[in-house]
Amino acid sequence: MTTVLKRPRAPFRMSRVLTWAILGILAIYALAPLVVFAFNSLKSSREIAVNPMGIPQEWNWSNFADAWSQARMGQALLNSGIIAIFAAAGVALIASMAAYAMTRLELPGKGGWILWLLVSTSLPIQLFLVPLVSWWSFLGLYNERIGLVIIYWAVYSPFATLLIRSFLISLPDEYLEAARIDGAGEIRLFFRIVLPMVWPGVLTAALVAGLQAYNEFMLAVTFIQDRDAQPVALSLYSFQQGFTTDYSMVSAAGLIMALPVIIVFVLAQRKFIEGYASGGLAN
Structure with missing residues (x-):
């Protein structure tokens, strides 16, 4: 006796795609400010004024030690x-x-x-x-x-x-x-x-x-x-x-x-x- 596998219906697949798309947008919305915040912690004050949203041009890891001590x-x-x-x-x-x-x-x-x-x-x-x-x-x-x-x-x-x-x-x-x-x-x-x-x-x-x-x-x-x-x-x-x-x-x-x-x-x-x-x- 053979069984016939039914393919998932298109509306079901579309709903899953829509769900994952919404979750992805919400994840980006929640994580993007944290990523920008982390990038800014590795920039100089001058670079933040010029490039507040982008990736650091110079990675100033010493900022953490300076912040800790100051x-x-x-x-x-x-x-x-x-x-x-x-x-x-x-x-x-x-x-x-x-x-x-x-x-x-x-x-x-x-x-x-x-x-x-x-x-x-x-x-x-x-x-x-x-x-x-x-x-x-x-x-x-x-x-x-x-x-x-x-x-x-x-x-x-x-x-x-x-x-x-x-x-x-x-x-x-x-x-x-x-x-x-x-x-x-x-x-x-x-x-x-x-x-x-x-x-x-x-x-x-x-x-x-x-x-x-x-x-x-x-x-x-x-x-x-x-x-x-x-x-x-x-x-x-x-x-x-x-x-x-x-x-x-x-x-x-x-x-x-x-x-x-x-x-x-x-x-x-x-x-x-x-x-x-x-x-x-x-x-």
């Missing part, structure tokens, strides 16, 4: 790493416990808490800068990295709470009821049962908060004035002199700044994508 990027990267790690850990703990309380405990007015989180995420932080500077100066937290981290906890926790809550909603009640029958308290129940089961969501929230804290500029430049404590996002100020900016140094420093983020994303991209996808599919 902006003191070693200390700045260390400061950003400390701030990002503590911000991510604090947001993960605060948001996961808040999400657990909102979904698994009998809190009065649960709808009001969700509304408060939605409203707090929509308000711009600029509204609170003046009172925050006054309070932080009074409390001795101004110009301190821990003071900046505390602000990041408050700013990034509402979104992280909503994200982790989407995981907790889909968590079966049977596991929690069985643990309560065995005598587990709420704290032990949270850390021993709930947290391991929603770990992808917690990790996703921590990564988002850490990356936001690493790249954040406005709060850092407002609350950190000591150069030894400044994060790497502020190191780009080192290449601005009056009304002129050395864009070759800025580009080289920007690539150095982006390298740790790229490494973290490559190592954690599977968990990151799984966390976002699972949270989006939760009811």
Whole structure:
């Protein structure tokens, strides 16, 4: 008995070609600025003024060493790493416990808490800068990295709470009821049962908060004035002199700044994508 192989229909092939064409255009749209940015990091300032979009005529690899030394990027990267790690850990703990309380405990007015989180995420932080500077100066937290981290906890926790809550909603009640029958308290129940089961969501929230804290500029430049404590996002100020900016140094420093983020994303991209996808599919 012979089987006849059917050729794929022309509309199907055309749709695939159209899909790949659209994806290719989007990829070029996303990668082209990064390629230009990388090329500019290897040019001189004079060449950027003459040829800002093209391939470098002379490959100035020394730009990276100059940018590293002039902006003191070693200390700045260390400061950003400390701030990002503590911000991510604090947001993960605060948001996961808040999400657990909102979904698994009998809190009065649960709808009001969700509304408060939605409203707090929509308000711009600029509204609170003046009172925050006054309070932080009074409390001795101004110009301190821990003071900046505390602000990041408050700013990034509402979104992280909503994200982790989407995981907790889909968590079966049977596991929690069985643990309560065995005598587990709420704290032990949270850390021993709930947290391991929603770990992808917690990790996703921590990564988002850490990356936001690493790249954040406005709060850092407002609350950190000591150069030894400044994060790497502020190191780009080192290449601005009056009304002129050395864009070759800025580009080289920007690539150095982006390298740790790229490494973290490559190592954690599977968990990151799984966390976002699972949270989006939760009811």
